[in-house]
Amino acid sequence: xxxxxxxxxxxxxxxxxxxxEAENIRDIARLLRQEGYVLVQVESExxxxxxxxxxxxxxxxxxxKDKIFFSKNLQVMIASSLSLPRAIAILSAQxxxxxFARALTRIKDEITKGTNFxxxxxxxxxxxxxxxxxMAKVGEETGTLDKVLMISxxxxxxxxxxxxxxxxxxxxxxxxxxxxxxxxIMMLVYVVPQLAATFNDLKVELPLTTKIVIAIGQLLxxxxxxxxxxxxALVAAVSAVLKTKRGKKAYDGAVLKLPIIAPIIRNVNAAxxxxxxxxxxxxxxxxxxxxxxxxxxxxxxxxxxxxxxxxERVKKGEKFSESLxxxxxxxxxxxxxxxxVGEETGxxxxxxxxxxxxxxxxxxEATKNLASVIEPVLMLVIGGLVGFFxxxxxxxxxxxxxxxx
Numbered sequence: 001x002x003x004x005x006x007x008x009x010x011x012x013x014x015x016x017x018x019x020x021e022a023e024n025i026r027d028i029a030r031l032l033r034q035e036g037y038v039l040v041q042v043e044s045e046x047x048x049x050x051x052x053x054x055x056x057x058x059x060x061x062x063x064x065k066d067k068i069f070f071s072k073n074l075q076v077m078i079a080s081s082l083s084l085p086r087a088i089a090i091l092s093a094q095x096x097x098x099x100f101a102r103a104l105t106r107i108k109d110e111i112t113k114g115t116n117f118x119x120x121x122x123x124x125x126x127x128x129x130x131x132x133x134x135m136a137k138v139g140e141e142t143g144t145l146d147k148v149l150m151i152s153x154x155x156x157x158x159x160x161x162x163x164x165x166x167x168x169x170x171x172x173x174x175x176x177x178x179x180x181x182x183x184x185i186m187m188l189v190y191v192v193p194q195l196a197a198t199f200n201d202l203k204v205e206l207p208l209t210t211k212i213v214i215a216i217g218q219l220l221x222x223x224x225x226x227x228x229x230x231x232x233a234l235v236a237a238v239s240a241v242l243k244t245k246r247g248k249k250a251y252d253g254a255v256l257k258l259p260i261i262a263p264i265i266r267n268v269n270a271a272x273x274x275x276x277x278x279x280x281x282x283x284x285x286x287x288x289x290x291x292x293x294x295x296x297x298x299x300x301x302x303x304x305x306x307x308x309x310x311x312e313r314v315k316k317g318e319k320f321s322e323s324l325x326x327x328x329x330x331x332x333x334x335x336x337x338x339x340x341v342g343e344e345t346g347x348x349x350x351x352x353x354x355x356x357x358x359x360x361x362x363x364x365e366a367t368k369n370l371a372s373v374i375e376p377v378l379m380l381v382i383g384g385l386v387g388f389f390x391x392x393x394x395x396x397x398x399x400x401x402x403x404x405x
Contacts, residue, residue, distance in 0.1 A: 004028055008037035062100045062127045064160045068153060070095070070104070071132075075149035084145075085111050103127055116140055130296045131155075131276060138283045148283050155279045162271065162360055166264075169367035173374045180382055187389065189224060192217030199396050209392040245301075252300045256330065260373055264366050269303045270335055271359035278352035288315045302330055319343055334358075 006028060008016045016037055022028045070091055077087035085108045092104035103124045110120040118137035121128040132152055139148030196214045199206060206214070220227075241247035256262050276297055280290035288311045295307035306327040313323040321340035324331055338355055342348035 006032070008032045062097055062103075064156060064163070066095060066097050066100050067127070067132075068156045068160060070100075071149050071153040071156060075146050075153060078149065079146040084117060100127065117145070131280070131293050134280070134285060134289070134293050135283055138285055142284060151279050151283055155275060158275055158356070158360060159272070162268065162363060165364055165367045166268065169370040173370075173378065176378050176382075180378075180385075184385065185220060188213070188217040188220050192393075193221055195393055204396045207392070207395050209388065210396055213389060213392045249301050252302050256300075256302065260370070260377075264363060264370070265300070266330060266332065267359050267362045267366065269298060269300055269330070270332055271356055271363060272298055273303065273307070273331075274335065274352040274359065275356035278349050278356055281349040281352065287320060306330060320348075332359075 002023075003019055003021050005019050006017070016032075020028055020031070022031065073091055073094075074087055077090070078084065088104050088108040088111070092101050092108065095101050095104065106123065107117075107120040110123065111117055116137075118133050118140055121133045121136055135148050135152045136145070139145030142148075192214055196217065199210075223230075242251055255265050258265075273294055276294040277290050280293060281287065285293070291307050291311040291314065295304045295311070298304050298307070310320070310323040310327070314320055319340075321336055321343055324336045324339060328336060335355060338351050339348065342351035345351075
């Protein structure tokens with residue numbers, strides 16, 4: 001067990017300092033929580049004696065995990081009757097993200113001056129989404145901020161879990177492709193020039209494929225030092241194109257036509273749509289406003305445009321399910337049918353929540369099988385490239401042997 005010096009605060013704002021022996025920081029937080037305190041700062045006594053200090057890198061963004069931690073703990077503090085400014089001040093001291101800490105401090109100051117919580121959150125649109133701000137506003141107006149925060153936390157946790165599974169599924173293909181590209185570049189830069197010199201000395205007549213491979217190798221060898229700059233320029237160009245409306249629309253339309261990826265994209269967007277709508281409607285947000293907010297949370301322009309069009313039709317009196325039928329190419333038929341059932345029974349929010357669970361499970365299953373689906377495709381691509389390279393390099397050798405004979 002190690003010794004730690006700590007600073008903690010009670011829900012009444014009383015500060016407590018001291019030294020405690022524990023296995024790790026998690027145990028310290030648990031022990032203090034049992035005493036009614038929240039851990040604010042902790043440091044190893046051993047590190048202090050050795051003069052060790054931590055270097056904290058500047059934070060340029062606030063991750064979803066930070067926001068989940070904030071929402072979850074804020075809900076607990078408000079439910080415990082702690083004032084909103086004091087709760088935010090405690091959470092500001094707890095967060096390790098400097099950008100988030102500064103934002104929370106300003107939000108606390110604005111609330112102290114009389115600004116509404118939801119309005120203070122909107123000062124940082126890059127941190128707090130329109131979804132979270134709208135949920136906070138509903139909580140303020142209905143006096144159920146703690147319950148609304150619980151719903152928001154649950155929604156963010158589901159989103160984080162879904163994103164983690166998708167990213168995890170893409171690691172294997174990314175590693176294989178990166179390795180393949182790296183080995184290919186090494187072969188073209190180090191092996192091909194040596195073979196090319198041998199062929200040149202022996203004055204062997206080279207086939208077209210061999211000439212192409214040698215030309216690529218010589219090009220890479222000559223401009224290898226420019227490769228990082230070329231890659232950066234390529235990434236910047238692609239990013240610039242995707243930021244334009246036309247480029248983003250073309251990309252979003254293309255991914256919905258890819259054989260393996262398209263079904264996952266549809267299920268992910270269906271899950272995000274019904275999950276967000278369920279949370280917003282359950283919190284008392286009107287359907288047109290909920291559709292508008294949900295549209296802002298989706299990344300694919302096809303889904304954004306669809307929800308905004310549906311919002312206008314719903315405002316004119318058309319049923320949600322009837323409006324959604326116009327977009328059966330991007331939304332599964334199950335979603336449309338179940339929403340129609342929800343409208344008939346008055347259980348739209350509950351049915352949307354169950355639909356979200358279903359499609360999140362579908363995405364989980366699809367991502368589990370993604371590696372096994374992509375693996376044969378990768379093997380075929382790698383095999384084809386290796387075969388092309390081998391034939392291109394071996395064919396001149398056979399010609400040389402035949403000439404000698």
